[in-house]
Amino acid sequence: MILNAPSQPQVFVLGANHLTASVSLRDRLLLDEKSIQEFAETLLKDGVVKELSILSTCNRSEIYGMAEDPKAARTHIENAWAARRNVSEDEIRTHGYFLSETEAIRHLFRVMGSLDSMVLGEMQILGQVKDSYQLASQNGWTDFYLNHIFQSGFHTGKRIHSETTIHEGAVSISYAAVELARKVLGDLRGRVVGVVGAGEMGELAAQHLHKAGARSFLFFNRSMGPAERMAAAFGGESRLLSELQEHMGQCDIVISATGAPDIVITREHVQGALRHRHGRPLFLVDIAAPRDIDPLVGEIENTFLFTIDDLKNAVSGNLELRRQEAHKAEAIVEEEAARIESWSRALGVVPVLRTLREKYQAITDREIEKWAAGQPPELRTHLESLGRGLLNKFLHAPTTRLKQLGEQGDGSRASYYADLLFALAREEKQHGD
């Protein structure tokens, strides 16, 4: 009889994301932490799925699992998911995806490397996967296989983060303004921000600047109402637009987004403001259409003016760079997926290795028992140590070679010959009898 590896569970992923499903379907598939707990326990209960981890965010809902029969697991999960949420199995099947083995691993690694995100390079997903895995691990839903695959995924995500610049550069207009402000002024903490106009764009930019550490805000508007509302929201002061010239000298950053048909900030305004700034630079962003700030302002010494077109150029440049970096990231994913594949293949020889070691350990124990009988305890200790050393040395070469053959995909043939050479099956049978 030849030893056969017990049927090895396979990894799979079943889910739907922003590329395959509409927002409404994604909303219906979305699972909160409590639902995840109940759903996972239901799925694991009957043993079709051996291990699992559920990732559910606004852009994707995915179930990663291990099963001996992934197809059966798929049907089982689809039914359970449809029963739990307001969706049909057909919807999941049509607008979702099911991947197994290397494809599933590659998908997980791409997700963790933010290559599958709605905004390429948006690394927030790595933290979300970490949280979902932590929940699964704490509840004992993951074991040997998924633990190893997820750990490799985290390693892949970290490699992509450190070896590429896929996550760098602003990809939204308002954040691009903050990045440029940082490039000119450095740390934004303690900087004074003047927001001209109380529109949505100005508010968005103020939000980003507030997040970046700016705490002093001056809001200028034709009427005091909207300016006061924004001042209350950001903890700043409100001023009438007519007072802009008087106060602009205090500002390090000026964001103008009014709906005015003419120029609001002239060259003379800025020159006047600079007289109070003692050479400190002034950063201006004009996100209004038509323009609020005289283009000649950009020519003044220590003044940096950016328009909405400049910000758009910066964003598109950053997106293009991210796309270029994605090629490097894909190569990292391939490398790590290949590593997991070879690890997975090597698992095929594990039963043979285990039997081999158990057989020779038993022989060693019997011999030690025979020679140590009636001898002082120190001699037994010495014999045990000798036995352990010899066993490790004798088995080192066959163990290493078997693992290598397993990694190369020759696991079954290697197991067959190991079984013949070391008479493992017969021995097992005798012991079994």
Next chain:
Amino acid sequence: MEIFIALLKGLLPVAYLICLWFYGQLFFSADETKQSRWAKLSVAIAVCMHTALLFSLAAQYHRCPLWTQGEALLFLAWMLAIVHLLSEWSADTRRLGFFTLGPAAFCATVALSFLGKELMLDAQYRSSWFIFHIVASLAAYAAFSLAAVLAALYLTLHRKLKLKTFDLTFRKLPPLDKLDKLSAMWSFLGTLLMLASTVIGVWWVRRDGLHGMSPREIGIFVVLAIFLFTAAARRTLGWRGRRHAIWILAGFAALVLANLAGLHGFHF
């Protein structure tokens, strides 16, 4: 000892080249974590080798290795590397190492080709005040060099911001404000060291009865005047940013010209 010195002389330029390679990678590539580690290690090795060479020369000659132009240049290269390390440690400017270590690598390589080829200075110069004077001068030169590199980088970034060129150099350079403050700080430190060096030099010259005024002395006074004016204008007139960077570069150019004028021309 001679074999050890010969070995260090051969290896030092290589060590600096390796440093520049890793710092270049750090600036121009994405994998900063890995490159940063290698850059840190390579600069530590280069500076250790450089220090060992200076100590070995001191042990071989039984004096400070500062008396010949080659030795002074080697010491200047060492000061430049130290100034780079100080900046890297205090202001996190490792990314700029390719630019700030470049002058150190250049000076060290040139110095090694001059070493041992010049005549010794006159006995009158063998005073401990001479050593203080030279060390303070070379430290000032190193500080001015770093300030000039930072000022040049400021102007590069300033131009990119004005032209809205958002390329790799734009992304990798630190903020304008940081470059401005750092170059101002190093040029001010250089000015203080240069003042100290000049005071020591004048005192020593008068004490030992040396006299004369060569183009070098005139040049150094011009350099001092430029840097003192730059510092004062920054403080009182608000001459920051581009104007300040241009003045620092002008001061540094004057420093190079003053040194090209040759050694002191004192007579006894």
